[in-house]
Amino acid sequence: xxxxxxxxxxxxxxxxxxxAVGYSMVYGVLKLINFANNAFMVAAAFLLILFYSTWHLPxxxxxxxxxxxxxxxxxxxxRASLNPIRKKNAPxxxxxICTVGYSTxxxxxxxxxxxxxxxxxxxxxxxxxxxxxxxxxxxxxLIILGTAFVLMVFLTWLTYGTKTGEAMRAISQNTQxxxxxxxxxxxxxxxxxxxxxxxxxxxxxxxxxxxSAVDTTMSFTIGIKTFAAAILGGIGVLHGSLVGGxxxxxxxTFVAGYISAGYKDAIAFIILILVLVIRPSGLFGKPVxxxx
Amino acid sequence: xxxxxxxxxxxxxxxxxxVFLAFLILYPVLFHxxxxxxxxxxxxxxSLLSLALNLIMGYTGIVVLGMAAFYGIGAYALALLTTxxxxxxxxxxxxxxxxxxxxxxxxxxxxxxxxGNYLAIVTLGFCEIIRxxxxxxxxxxxxxxxIKQIPAPDIFGIxxxxxxxxxxxxxxxxxxxxxxxxxxxxxxxxxxxxxGRAWKSIKGDPIAARAMGINVxxxxxxxxxxxxxxxxxxxAYYAAYTGYVDSTTFNYNQSILxxxxxxxxxxxxxxxxxxxxxxxxxxxxxxxxxGTFCGEWIVEWRQIIYGxxxxxxxxxxxxxxxxxxxxxxxxxxxxxxxEKEAEEKQNG
Amino acid sequence: xxxxxxxxxxxxxxxxxxxxxxxxxxxVSMDVYTNEIVGVIGPNGAGKTTLFNDITGxxxxxxxxxxxxxxxxxxMACHKIxxxxxxxxxxxxxxxxxxxxxxxxxxxxxxxxxxxIAESMLHLGRHRRxxxxxxxxxxxxxxxxxxxxxxxxxxxxxxxGLQRRLEIARALACHPKLILLDEPAAGMNEQETTDLxxxxxxxxxxxxxxxxxxxxxxxxxxLCDRIYVLDHGTRIAEGTPDxxxxxxxxxxxxxxxxx
Numbered sequence: 001x002x003x004x005x006x007x008x009x010x011x012x013x014x015x016x017x018x019x020a021v022g023y024s025m026v027y028g029v030l031k032l033i034n035f036a037n038n039a040f041m042v043a044a045a046f047l048l049i050l051f052y053s054t055w056h057l058p059x060x061x062x063x064x065x066x067x068x069x070x071x072x073x074x075x076x077x078x079r080a081s082l083n084p085i086r087k088k089n090a091p092x093x094x095x096x097i098c099t100v101g102y103s104t105x106x107x108x109x110x111x112x113x114x115x116x117x118x119x120x121x122x123x124x125x126x127x128x129x130x131x132x133x134x135x136x137x138x139x140x141x142l143i144i145l146g147t148a149f150v151l152m153v154f155l156t157w158l159t160y161g162t163k164t165g166e167a168m169r170a171i172s173q174n175t176q177x178x179x180x181x182x183x184x185x186x187x188x189x190x191x192x193x194x195x196x197x198x199x200x201x202x203x204x205x206x207x208x209x210x211x212s213a214v215d216t217t218m219s220f221t222i223g224i225k226t227f228a229a230a231i232l233g234g235i236g237v238l239h240g241s242l243v244g245g246x247x248x249x250x251x252x253t254f255v256a257g258y259i260s261a262g263y264k265d266a267i268a269f270i271i272l273i274l275v276l277v278i279r280p281s282g283l284f285g286k287p288v289x290x291x292x
Numbered sequence: 293x294x295x296x297x298x299x300x301x302x303x304x305x306x307x308x309x310x311v312f313l314a315f316l317i318l319y320p321v322l323f324h325x326x327x328x329x330x331x332x333x334x335x336x337x338x339s340l341l342s343l344a345l346n347l348i349m350g351y352t353g354i355v356v357l358g359m360a361a362f363y364g365i366g367a368y369a370l371a372l373l374t375t376x377x378x379x380x381x382x383x384x385x386x387x388x389x390x391x392x393x394x395x396x397x398x399x400x401x402x403x404x405x406x407x408g409n410y411l412a413i414v415t416l417g418f419c420e421i422i423r424x425x426x427x428x429x430x431x432x433x434x435x436x437x438x439i440k441q442i443p444a445p446d447i448f449g450i451x452x453x454x455x456x457x458x459x460x461x462x463x464x465x466x467x468x469x470x471x472x473x474x475x476x477x478x479x480x481x482x483x484x485x486x487x488g489r490a491w492k493s494i495k496g497d498p499i500a501a502r503a504m505g506i507n508v509x510x511x512x513x514x515x516x517x518x519x520x521x522x523x524x525x526x527x528a529y530y531a532a533y534t535g536y537v538d539s540t541t542f543n544y545n546q547s548i549l550x551x552x553x554x555x556x557x558x559x560x561x562x563x564x565x566x567x568x569x570x571x572x573x574x575x576x577x578x579x580x581x582x583g584t585f586c587g588e589w590i591v592e593w594r595q596i597i598y599g600x601x602x603x604x605x606x607x608x609x610x611x612x613x614x615x616x617x618x619x620x621x622x623x624x625x626x627x628x629x630x631e632k633e634a635e636e637k638q639n640g
Numbered sequence: 641x642x643x644x645x646x647x648x649x650x651x652x653x654x655x656x657x658x659x660x661x662x663x664x665x666x667x668v669s670m671d672v673y674t675n676e677i678v679g680v681i682g683p684n685g686a687g688k689t690t691l692f693n694d695i696t697g698x699x700x701x702x703x704x705x706x707x708x709x710x711x712x713x714x715x716m717a718c719h720k721i722x723x724x725x726x727x728x729x730x731x732x733x734x735x736x737x738x739x740x741x742x743x744x745x746x747x748x749x750x751x752x753x754x755x756x757i758a759e760s761m762l763h764l765g766r767h768r769r770x771x772x773x774x775x776x777x778x779x780x781x782x783x784x785x786x787x788x789x790x791x792x793x794x795x796x797x798x799x800x801g802l803q804r805r806l807e808i809a810r811a812l813a814c815h816p817k818l819i820l821l822d823e824p825a826a827g828m829n830e831q832e833t834t835d836l837x838x839x840x841x842x843x844x845x846x847x848x849x850x851x852x853x854x855x856x857x858x859x860x861x862x863l864c865d866r867i868y869v870l871d872h873g874t875r876i877a878e879g880t881p882d883x884x885x886x887x888x889x890x891x892x893x894x895x896x897x898x899x
Contacts, residue, residue: 033413081607093355094610096412097555100357101606104548104599112592220544224420227413262428269417276410277402478761485760485767486746486753486774489739493747496736503696503730504810505722505751514757560738621740624792632789 004135005257006250011141011210013249014148015203019226020233020241021155022200028172028236029192031092035099036077037200038223039106040070042216044201045121045208046110052122059124067201074197075190077102083186103219111216118215121208144206151199152242158195159238168192172236200226221265225252228272234285243283247271298614302622316469320462329461331577333533336468337526338569340475342553343562344522350559350615351483352515353495354404355412358419359550362520364426364542366392366527371439371537372432381445385471385528392524396517404512419547426539438538445532464533471529475522476562483562484620491515492560545595552602558614567613572598647710649674649818649849650695650726655704657690657873664690666873667704672818677840677850679864681857681884683893687873688853689731692820696728697721709817723751725817729807729824731853737796741787741806744795745778748813752777777813785809785839801832805839812843819843821852825859833859861885869893 019041026034044066051062077099085095127139159165167188170178179185207222208214229248233240248268256264275282301308319332341363348354369388373379379387403414426433433439444451444459445467457463482488490511493501502508531537549572557568576594583591605612650672657665665687672678680688693699695706697718705714713721727748736744753774755767782788785805790798795806804824811819824840825833837859843850854860860867861881869877869884871893877884884890 033410081603084607085610088610090606090610091353093349093353093412094606096355097551098603098606100548100551101599101602104545104602105596106599108593108595108599112596221420224413224417228417231410231413260428263424266421266424269421272417273403273414276414277405280405280410481763482757482760485771486750486755487757487760489743489747490750492739492743493736496738497734499698500730500734500736501747502718503698503722503728503734504747505719505727505814506747507717507719518757618740621792621794624740628789628792 003133005253007135007137007141009250009253010246011144011249012207012253013246014145014242015207015210015245016222016226016229016249017242017245018148018151018203018206019200019222020230020245021152021238022196022203023227023230024233024236024238024241025155025168025192025196025199027230029168029189030082030086030095032082032095032099033227033235034074034193034196035096035223036074036102036106037099037197038219038226039103039110040074040197041200041204041207041223041226042214042219043073043106043110044070044204045214046114046119048205048208049114049119049121049214059122063205066205067198070201070204071194071198073106074193078190078193083189103223107216107219110219114216116216118213120212121205121214123209123212140209144210147202147206151202152238155195155199155238164188164191225265225268228268228275231272231282232275234282237282237284240282240284294613298617298619299622299626302619302626305619305623313473320465326461329465331573333461333465333468334573335570336465336472337530337533338550338553338573339472339566340468340526340529341523341550342557342565342569343475343479344519344526345550345554346557346559346562346565347479347491347522348515348519349554350561350565350611351488351495352491352512354512354516356415356516356519357412357551358415358417358547359523360542360544360546361415361419361422362392362395362523363527363530363546363550364419364422364537364539365395365520366524367531367537367542368426368433368439368527369524370528370531371442374443374532375439375441380448381443381532382447385525385532388528389521389525392527393517393521395524396520397513399520400513400516404509404516416544416547419542419544423539423543426542433539436538438536439531440536442531442535442537444535445529468529468533471525475525479562487511487514495560548602549598552598555612556601556605558612558617560611561614561617561619563619564612564614647674648672648707649709650851651707652691652695653705653707655691655694655701655706657687657694657699658702663873665694665701665870668868668870668873668875669704670868670875670878672849672851674849675844675847676865677844677852677863679860679867679881680851680853680870681855681860681867682870685872686870688870689822690873691870692728692822692851692853696726696820725814726820727811727814727816727818728820729804729811729822731822731826733803733807735795735803735807735810737794739795740792741795741798742775742778742782742791744806744810745781745813746774748781748810749774749777750814752814781809781813785812801828804828804836808839812848816848818849818851821850821854823853823855825854825856837863 019037022037023034026032047066047069048062051057051065052059081098082095085098129136129138159168167178167183170181170183171185171188175185225248226245229244230241232247233242233244248271251271252264252267255267320329323329341359345356345359348356366388369391370384373384373387374381399418403411427435445464446458447453451458456466458467490501490506493504493506494508494511498508553568553572554565556571557566558564579590579594609615648671652668652670655665655668656663668691680691682688690699694701697716700715705712707713708721708724708726713724736747753770755770759767779788782791785808787802787806787809790802795803798806808821808824825836828836833856840850840863864881866879867881867884868875869890876889876893877887
């Protein structure tokens with residue numbers, strides 16, 4: 001029983017971690033909470049349904065198309081709205097509210113196109129479940145864990161081992177200086193949105209398959225939980241997002257299993273508020289002192 | 293164009309306000325339809341909510357994305373006080389306001405130390421916690437079935453004055469109008485005072501505000517709690533107005549709607565908030581009307597249109613239609629310029 | 641200075657400020673007496689502004705103590721220190737751009753007034769009386785700083801020199817016991833600097849006590865009674881303008897610059 005919960009928690013947690021990474025990457029570069037991240041996450045699952053179940057495209061192609069479209073959507077948002085807002089030197093809240101607006105538009109477009117009922121997310125591989133230490137394990141959880149692990153390794157390498165990552169970190173430290181050092185800031189920001197959103201989109205698909213269902217309210221419920229995960233780990237810190245996602249996934253599963261399923265969705269927010277109160281910069285974040 | 297209108301408005305501020313107030317008072321006399329009266333009530337309720345958000349966001353500079361939480365707490369507080377404890381409308385409203393004020397303080401104390409943008413998300417999380425509690429604490433809130441048969445507004449048991457039945461739309465209309473007028477007067481007073489200036493200075497530059505001796509944290513907490521209390525007032529009235537509350541009313545979309553109203557109307561502008569509220573209440577009605585010509589789809593596009601307005605507004609005038617127009621400042625400034633010109637003419 | 645014992649308005653004892661390994665201010669002591677103008681000078685990055693931030697409570701000094709009017713204010717919250725009668729201006733102007741000039745000055749009077757939120761909401765007696773008094777004082781300060789004709793302008797619509805002056809007006813409003821000016825002449829032209837010099841003299845003649853950070857040597861040397869020289873966070877000299885000018889360490893620190 002405990003082991004079962006642990007496996008479930010880890011699976012959910014690693015998906016949360018991937019979405020949280022999306023938040024973290026964008027926040028790291030722009031100091032912006034990209035509210036539309038969660039809308040893109042859910043959109044990917046719906047697009048998969050559209051491409052695979054309705055248009056009968058090959059499964060792999062359908063997934064890739066869904067990911068690319070979502071990432072392109074985020075890039076569009078950055079180019080069409082966020083970039084002009086930044087250029088105007090508008091206060092920081094403007095960009096946040098702009099992403100809230102995008103999130104509203106996307107979620108409601110999905111609602112309009114697919115309706116409010118829960119839709120089954122298709123999965124082509126029919127893997128037999130097996131038993132391990134008394135727990136029934138869906139092999140898909142292993143795929144989730146594997147994918148999350150591989151992506152985290154890739155992102156860590158990208159951030160700390162490549163020129164692009166160096167540029168990202170430079171922008172996050174000081175945009176102006178990075179520009180003077182010859183970093184193509186807009187290109188890096190676009191890339192960050194692309195990768196971050198693609199991660200979130202992939203998680204959306206995986207979570208859709210895992211729960212074998214998707215509906216538009218998940219944009220909010222899961223989106224806000226993954227945001228809590230990002231803050232818990234210290235937003236802008238990649239391994240922080242991983243830990244944050246896992247902690248929230250595990251806690252939530254255990255709360256649902258042992259306390260009350262109804263309050264499962266509240267646990268992330270309670271953690272979020274507690275963390276911000278006790279350690280505003282998160283578990284791995286460094287406290288910032290404003291300069292006078 | 294806009295500039296000209298606003299200059300004229302600033303000059304005749306009192307007159308414009310009085311004319312608008314007279315219109316509001318005469319509204320039920322002019323419009324008899326049940327439908328139009330209810331739309332007007334919605335406008336006034338949302339004006340309260342939009343003003344509440346404007347106080348914290350437009351004047352103090354703190355983004356709150358979870359306004360529906362306080363709206364819901366106020367509504368449930370009144371519903372429970374009247375149905376379970378049998379308290380009459382006015383004291384129940386007062387208690388609901390006190391309760392939401394306390395919730396505001398409770399949430400503000402630990403979270404306001406958090407830097408800017410995080411707080412927005414925390415309020416959103418808080419809103420979701422409140423909604424989950426409203427839905428799951430069945431013994432108190434009746435869970436998904438909501439609370440029914442909440443008595444209509446009355447004044448210490450008196451159900452009609454001057455032949456005006458308080459349980460009818462026109463009666464309910466005057467109740468919310470009075471609540472709104474009181475709120476606007478109080479807000480107007482406090483915003484043009486030492487405390488109001490302290491709030492504005494925090495928005496302008498929190499570090500300089502501290503250096504001027506302002507206890508930034510304390511003022512933020514109060515702004516937050518007053519914002520919560522006004523939203524609670526709106527919620528309490530809403531519960532008595534509809535006679536029924538359930539948790540679905542107080543969700544994320546509600547919060548975003550209130551946010552859109554405040555931003556659209558104008559950050560830091562009291563008339564702006566009222567205009568924003570009226571705009572967003574009337575918009576779906578207009579869409580419904582348009583729907584009879586071009587198909588029902590347009591009504592379903594409502595939320596999408598809200599989102600688009602939010603995006604477009606933020607991109608092109610990020611502080612809203614009336615944002616950045618302080619009528620008092622414009623009036624004083626124009627007067628000063630005119631005096632100067634007259635002086636110069638006299639001196640040759 | 642003579643041997644007469646005067647109580648220091650401000651007394652800093654061995655202030656050290658570290659930022660994660662970096663020492664911004666190291667073991668600086670300093671005294672300021674009533675109705676003095678004290679200059680704090682030093683090359684860029686010498687720790688002058690950090691010292692100001694330590695004194696005014698924006699930072700808490702890592703080591704050392706600050707006494708204001710004989711009271712230990714080390715680590716006290718910034719707004720409480722202001723309420724005790726210490727105000728300041730900022731190197732990079734920090735006005736409330738969303739407010740009129742007169743409202744900026746009225747914010748400066750925050751500590752001089754008491755009425756609370758509830759009183760203002762209900763428009764009660766004390767609120768009304770204080771508003772009237774504050775307004776009168778704000779207008780007085782605006783006249784004193786020659787800003788009266790600009791009182792209804794938004795702060796950020798004022799020309800640069802006037803913005804600097806408005807910041808001083810805001811700091812001056814509540815009759816502070818000590819005013820800290822952080823590079824008041826920065827970005828000003830010759831004429832504006834001369835005006836500023838006369839203005840600060842006038843402030844002194846009105847009984848104000850002032851500490852000022854400044855790069856403009858003409859201003860500092862003409863204005864200050866005493867000067868502290870910082871370099872790399874440490875105090876390398878202290879004395880009258882003449883003494884400081886001749887100090888070999890100061891000359892080395894400012895090598896190539898005319899002192």
